[in-house]
Amino acid sequence: MGSRQITEKSLAMLRSLPRLSLGNIRDNPGSRKNIKRGRGQHGGDKHGAGNKGSGQRQNYMRLGYETGNNPFYLRMPHEHYYKGHHHRRQYPPISLLEIQKLIDTNRLDITKPIDIASIVRSGLYNFFPDQKHFGIHLTDEGMDIFSAKVNIEVQWASEQVIAAIEKNGGVITTAYYDPHSLILLKNPKSFFQTGQAIPRRMIPPPDVIEYYTSAEMRGYLADPEKISEERLRLSQKYGYQLPILESDKNYNMLCERKDPRQIFYGLEPGWVINLRDKCILKPKDEELLQFYAS
Amino acid sequence: MNICVKTKYLRSSFVSSLCRLSTAPDLEQNEQVVLIDDTEDVQAKEAAIEKKRNKSGLTQAHYNIINGRRPYEEPKCIAHLTVKYSRKMYGKYGIASGVNPSLCWPTREELREKKEFESVAYPYTIKEVMDSVEIKRQEQKLKTEQREIELASKFAKLEQWKKELNDKINKKANEVKAAKQKKERLVEEVRRHFGFTLDPRDERFQEMLAKREKEQKKLEKQARMEAKEKIMIAKLQQKNVEISEK
Numbered sequence: 452m453g454s455r456q457i458t459e460k461s462l463a464m465l466r467s468l469p470r471l472s473l474g475n476i477r478d479n480p481g482s483r484k485n486i487k488r489g490r491g492q493h494g495g496d497k498h499g500a501g502n503k504g505s506g507q508r509q510n511y512m513r514l515g516y517e518t519g520n521n522p523f524y525l526r527m528p529h530e531h532y533y534k535g536h537h538h539r540r541q542y543p544p545i546s547l548l549e550i551q552k553l554i555d556t557n558r559l560d561i562t563k564p565i566d567i568a569s570i571v572r573s574g575l576y577n578f579f580p581d582q583k584h585f586g587i588h589l590t591d592e593g594m595d596i597f598s599a600k601v602n603i604e605v606q607w608a609s610e611q612v613i614a615a616i617e618k619n620g621g622v623i624t625t626a627y628y629d630p631h632s633l634i635l636l637k638n639p640k641s642f643f644q645t646g647q648a649i650p651r652r653m654i655p656p657p658d659v660i661e662y663y664t665s666a667e668m669r670g671y672l673a674d675p676e677k678i679s680e681e682r683l684r685l686s687q688k689y690g691y692q693l694p695i696l697e698s699d700k701n702y703n704m705l706c707e708r709k710d711p712r713q714i715f716y717g718l719e720p721g722w723v724i725n726l727r728d729k730c731i732l733k734p735k736d737e738e739l740l741q742f743y744a745s
Numbered sequence: 746m747n748i749c750v751k752t753k754y755l756r757s758s759f760v761s762s763l764c765r766l767s768t769a770p771d772l773e774q775n776e777q778v779v780l781i782d783d784t785e786d787v788q789a790k791e792a793a794i795e796k797k798r799n800k801s802g803l804t805q806a807h808y809n810i811i812n813g814r815r816p817y818e819e820p821k822c823i824a825h826l827t828v829k830y831s832r833k834m835y836g837k838y839g840i841a842s843g844v845n846p847s848l849c850w851p852t853r854e855e856l857r858e859k860k861e862f863e864s865v866a867y868p869y870t871i872k873e874v875m876d877s878v879e880i881k882r883q884e885q886k887l888k889t890e891q892r893e894i895e896l897a898s899k900f901a902k903l904e905q906w907k908k909e910l911n912d913k914i915n916k917k918a919n920e921v922k923a924a925k926q927k928k929e930r931l932v933e934e935v936r937r938h939f940g941f942t943l944d945p946r947d948e949r950f951q952e953m954l955a956k957r958e959k960e961q962k963k964l965e966k967q968a969r970m971e972a973k974e975k976i977m978i979a980k981l982q983q984k985n986v987e988i989s990e991k
Binding site: 653672727 | 834
């Protein structure tokens with residue numbers, strides 16, 4: 452009966468021991484690592500800067516510097532045709548297809564003249580006057596399916612685009628805005644909230660004066676009579692029947708143009724717009740009037 | 746001080762409380778018009794109530810902004826004294842901001858400066874710019890045309906120039922060839938004189954060569970003299986003939 456005694460003894464022993472719980476079990480072997488206690492917040496490490504050299508000292512070399520080698524960007528001979536490329540005007544493009552999409556999705560109102568302000572307001576086009584962006588370049592993509600009759604003003608357009616718009620009975624103008632005017636057109640509200648008088652639009656620089664005075668490109672400084680001649684000539688070149696503008700029921704809307712000094716449709720330079728009081732303040736001082744009219 | 750207020754704009758409970766609080770003896774209980782008593786203590790009470798009602802914990806400036814009023818009535822820093830700030834306040838909060846809108850336009854001095862800036866930044870009118878661009882274009886065109894004419898005239902002469910150059914090169918080559926042959930002949934003669942091949946660097950060879958060259962030169966000189974004499978004789982004869990003919 453020795454085995455029975457042993458069993459009872461061991462059972463008695465078990466009963467006297469504490470119950471097994473999470474508090475008194477041993478860890479899995481290898482689950483705890485006895486690490487050295489480093490000094491500092493991150494255990495005395497390198498703070499992500501690596502070991503030795505430029506990285507550790509965090510004296511980052513300037514871009515393109517090759518520690519004493521002849522740098523790659525200076526190794527080539529001078530390429531003069533890139534001279535001044537960072538000063539050139541840029542015209543971020545928008546295609547006729549996109550314009551058609553804006554019209555079809557009711558983001559552009561074609562019962563009113565369209566300019567850069569209304570296109571930016573659609574929310575699907577953006578540009579940055581401080582990055583040498585000088586407005587819209589209307590490209591010819593989707594010109595075969597463009598079918599809206601619009602009075603549109605862009606900053607750059609090609610001959611095909613002009614033809615595509617005039618074929619549908621619309622009119623197009625290419626107009627120059629100086630960067631300051633473009634800032635105003637991009638966000639009129641923030642300008643009106645500064646409580647300043649609307650400034651005048653400045654004249655284009657010499658290298659684009661030909662573009663904006665040419666009737667072929669429908670420049671805003673071109674002679675209107677020459678423009679109507681060019682409209683006819685272009686229709687004959689591209690072989691479409693030019694819709695008669697005078698008999699159009701939207702004739703007044705289609706004939707609306709900005710003054711070369713004007714920035715916003717319907718608002719003249721020198722006016723102060725107050726959005727809070729919903730009022731327009733016009734100057735009466737003779738000198739001011741003269742300045743804003745010049 | 747009393748104000749007339751239309752009853753319909755006031756909540757009835759508010760009105761009744763006002764009636765209760767009012768101490769004025771000439772209170773009119775008219776249907777249309779109620780006289781509101783706003784003596785100082787009542788106003789103070791109202792203000793205290795309003796203050797208790799404002800549980801937002803915002804600063805006065807922020808509270809003003811979210812309620813559509815300008816944040817500060819009196820300037821808090823130097824920037825608040827500028828014209829730019831005043832314009833901004835007018836632009837944002839309208840005539841309620843208390844700013845005189847005439848500030849929105851430039852003063853005479855500013856206008857003068859603007860004009861001066863524009864006279865420097867945009868010195869030319871559109872017409873002038875157009876003209877100058879046109880002139881530049883014409884100049885460029887003229888330059889291109891002239892260059893084309895120059896190229897055409899040079900191209901016409903190209904074949905002749907090619908021929909001249911080739912002749913010159915051939916002539917030079919022939920001269921070099923003749924001189925070499927002459928030298929070779931001399932060396933050969935010297936060798937023949939000695940009867941055996943001698944090193945050209947040898948002293949005897951050099952001496953002989955010099956001698957030969959001298960002889961050759963003498964011969965040449967003689968030949969030239971003879972040729973000259975012949976020409977002279979011919980000339981003299983010619984002259985004689987002319988004289989006799991006369």
